[in-house]
Amino acid sequence: DADVTQTPRNRITKTGKRIMLECSQTKGHDRMYWYRQDPGLGLRLIYYSFDVKDINKGEISDGYSVSRQAQAKFSLSLESAIPNQTALYFCATSGVAGGSDTQYFGPGTRLTVL
């Protein structure tokens, strides 16, 4: 079974709709992250959470919100989707090990906003 799962894997929606992307992990990590990937731009950080009571904005948080429901669950919401939010979205988790902080990624959600 995958350690980091994302649902849905693919979603097509219309402009103005509210969308929620969900992420669950079984790695027991405290830290969770949401990224989006766009062609030619790599992965950009949207929001991150270092524990259940901690939520922080990343470099591109406008138009997004998150909820950390439990240590294992971190959801990303688009309150009113717009076409330029069409992208590949990744959830990641990390836990300190030997001084490093390697992040482990889910399989991604491909979101298309028409």
Place this chain on the structure above:
Amino acid sequence: DQQVKQNSPSLSVQEGRISILNCDYTNSMFDYFLWYKKYPAEGPTFLISISSIKDKNEDGRFTVFLNKSAKHLSLHIVPSQPGDSAVYFCAASARNIQGAQKLVFGQGTRLTINP
């Protein structure tokens, strides 16, 4: 402002030869660097990392070199194999006051290994 740059969008290498992927960064506060590999329809997977106190780290066929004065790192894969064909992301981090890290990613380089 792109703090981590991979200036080569793509690279094609013959099987058995060496693949060299390059990455440049601008933030001198970065103290940890990682390479991730990504196959289509999958999330990025961790490949190898290096701390700023080192200039080389080796793991099997993969070696990462760090040149702090030039703010440059490279990933060497030797010998290259067809299964190495993927997109490679360079990432860098700087510990904040909480001691945790945020990763800043480059744009990625698509490596194709030709038989």
